[in-house]
Amino acid sequence: MSTSIGFVGVGRMGGNMARRLKDQGHNICAVYDRASGLAAELANELGATHARTLAEVTAQADIIVTVVTNDDAQLAIFANDDDSLLMGAQGRVFINCATITPATHVEIERRTHAVGAASLEACMASSIPQARQGTLYLMCGGDRTVFDRVRPVLDDLSSDLRYIGPAGSAAQVKALVNMVMNINTAALAEGLGLGQALGLDLDMLREVFAQTGANSQVLKTDGADMQARDHECYFSGAHAAKDSTIAWVLGAQAGLNLPLSAATKLQYDRLVALGLGDQDKSAVAELTFKGRHA
């Protein structure tokens, strides 16, 4: 019998990853989401069970992919209470895709080992379209043997797959990627905002940026959107705020002075406080363009 795969957390990322695996011929047996309607819809679409409890997912699946929003949610589904993925989990492998603190991945590994299960962190440095197309950039942390065991699933989700090291290490790299990306994004918002205030042609300015030392990946992904105020969400401001905080805390724990990281965290916190947290991270430009927000 083929390996069966369950999903916990089937928002736009998790849902698209499940669709992609189904397309590739995997057996998606059960899906669960706190938002029951989401899970019901996807279960119907994929011909899977709509699991009403976490334990039901563990009971049905060999491999469980979790895509939750933050540390609290990640810890909650692996808690020792009424309903938990840990119930009857012996022999299961959990692939945890949330962007969370490295320490939480270490803790989840400890909890899964305690019940005879295994876990792997699979940190994604890509967004919703890549999830659907199976072209995620995946960085994995945990035991190498666990990585090798679930590799067929990981391969079908990703175009770039990388084993980083023990539990927590992939999350560290992911935190650093997002830290630098978020700073570069906030920097670009300042450059374009000031350019507009000076009366410069922003199409020209972005072209010059692209040809000089100001060039960056976020210029390609977010530059035009900042100009056009098109903040349809691929990577939310709230996520950027969360990730900036993870990096900032790691820096503080390491005793480092990281002033740009701190300034960026405050910008995304401000974006969230202004009620713009569910827009794309490009919305940070709303804070730096004259007359957009106070």
Added chain:
Amino acid sequence: MSTSIGFVGVGRMGGNMARRLKDQGHNICAVYDRASGLAAELANELGATHARTLAEVTAQADIIVTVVTNDDAQLAIFANDDDSLLMGAQGRVFINCATITPATHVEIERRTHAVGAASLEACMASSIPQARQGTLYLMCGGDRTVFDRVRPVLDDLSSDLRYIGPAGSAAQVKALVNMVMNINTAALAEGLGLGQALGLDLDMLREVFAQTGANSQVLKTDGADMQARDHECYFSGAHAAKDSTIAWVLGAQAGLNLPLSAATKLQYDRLVALGLGDQDKSAVAELTFKGRHA
């Protein structure tokens, strides 16, 4: 008779630009530098006059290229005092390459017009090797007719030549390029510094950055140098401090809140205060790597 070209400021940028134009068959007639030894050496190398006064350059040259360090120096060579480029300047064209405030370019244009001369700002978004090879990225501001008139000289200095708009506008774009570049550089230094503190393999980390949303031009130019502490100067920390201040002041004048620009200015100011201002801007990593500087 061919157009004769004079140079004022023949440090590593100006000197290499003069060498390049000489190679391309231009007539370099006179060179001047406050550091008289520098000018004497280059004059000897290029078979030019070592001008002892600014007025001597104006007397000998049709086109005068100035490459000075800052606003004060730029204004000083166009002052109305004992010795000035303005003396007998009727019909001359000045090409001013320093990275200075937009307002200074406007003022220089006013002063040159008052004596029947013309000026053009030619802002360089490249460094010393590109100056020598004639592959500068040049952004020009001033009258379009002046730009067209000196175009043969500009073409031989650059691989990318761009007319931006009236006096001051190219300096604005240059300030924005450097602002974003300097922020991205300081961001990269934080990412790599934190990566090292976490015990990550920095070769791996730079590779991941290059493949993800953390990618940037400065990752290519400065990443390995930050890791190796190789801060041989292409673009000095002191210049980054100056440019960051220009951008930060422009932002303040425009009434914008640019916290990353401010944080970056403070980092480069700190670099200078620690006596590292003459190292490359990559030395900002000395502030973010554990145990390098307090």
